[in-house]
Amino acid sequence: MKRFQILEPRTVAEASRMLQEHGDAARIYAGGTELLLVLKERLLHYDYLVNIKTIPGLGGIDWDQEAGEVRIGALATHREIERSPVIAEYVPLLAEVEKKVANVRVRNVGTLAGNLCFAEPHADPGTVLLLHDARVVLETATERRELPLAEFFIDALTVALEPGEILTEIRVPRTPPGAGAAYTKFGHLERPMVGVGVLLQAREGTIIDARVAVGCAGPTPRRMPEAEEILRGAALARVEEQLAAAGEAAAAHCDAVDDLHGTAEYKRHLVQVLVGRVARQALQRIKPIA
Amino acid sequence: MATTQAAPATGAKTALDIRITVNGKEYNMQIEPQETLLEVLRNRLHLMGAKRSCDSQVCGTCTVLVDGMPVSACTYLAYEARGKEVTTIEGLMQDGRLHPVQQAFLENNGFQCGFCTPGMILAAVSLLRENPNPTDEEIKRYMRGNLCRCTGYVKIIESIKDAARRMNSGAA
Incomplete structure (x- = not known):
């Protein structure tokens, strides 16, 4: 790696000012699992790494009872999330998926926030968070805004962070009571090729909420409203008949691209198959509300 | 616990002074911010058990424990191990007996x-x-x-x- 300097801010405001001051010569550094790889490859170079791990209070995973959502601090690692009782209780699918991210060494060091900010398309957590309508909190020295995760992802490796902005927390509304949620990934390389998540909620024998998200196939993970529409309102007893159509709708809208992992055509096929398979698993996990 | 002064890096104004415990032995050393833990272990402390292979956290040949937690030393800054305990394969043996x-x-x-x-x-x-x-x-x-x-x-x-x-x- 080429030489850089590590800066150690004590507050978010200080970190933001460092980023503003150094512009493109500085980058936020937390786990470093993605950043250090590109620095070693010399694909990028920064004169300054702003180590946000020196900022007290940026970590932690808490349940916000009033909002009915989980707050995941920017410094929370994949491993902390996978083992968190709060996540297991309120967003169990996230814990399940985090257990299978990369390997234990990456999960020990890498943060969820870093995973989202790096926006490498071949990743799992973004898809699961989209299923839960997660939001990200972005802060500078003077401003604080919240953005739906769906608007945070702009393109492969591109997110909506403005200069000097830092992702400080991820807010994840709890899995709706009684809902069934599932996620499956498929791939033959180290990172996944296609990831599909489905969340279904039923009341009085009818699907009242259907969420489908597809990741890895295209430049960003995305919800699939066309597939969701087909499932929403379906009778629980007959939803099985709609799964093929929902799969086709998702395959048609998932923006699959050719890459090292597979052709767009192959990925569309996988999306079509996986939507049905994952939806069946989600259905098995539903606890109908009277 | 013995304190050993490892060879400092030369002529670098960005050098960092860190204290790091490796296999129970404490070292005070001057490192470069961009040095990986693997580079420090192999090049400065001559502990050759951890190896560089894929250099991208996939293969596991550089696995060491930092405060008991496995990390890829190839993609982990030595700076992060400051004040922490690193265990390499050379440090597992106790009292002449294999782990x-x-x-x-x-x-x-x-x-x-x-x-x-x-x-x-x-x-x-x-x-x-x-x-x-x-x-x-x-x-x-x-x-x-x-x-x-x-x-x-x-x-x-x-x-x-x-x-x-x-x-x-x-x-x-």
């Missing part, structure tokens, strides 16, 4: 060429600390980031299960 996981790998033919073995053993030590009685499935899941190109993994899984038995019975 039970080492002994189990030896007796169960858990390695052939040995290249992956230091990382494999350290990952297994961490696994057994977290889960003293893992199932085959749990072993496979935990060890999936440590690749072996010789054994086909069967002997490794047998070694880890044997190590678990040894450690649970208190006999090395």
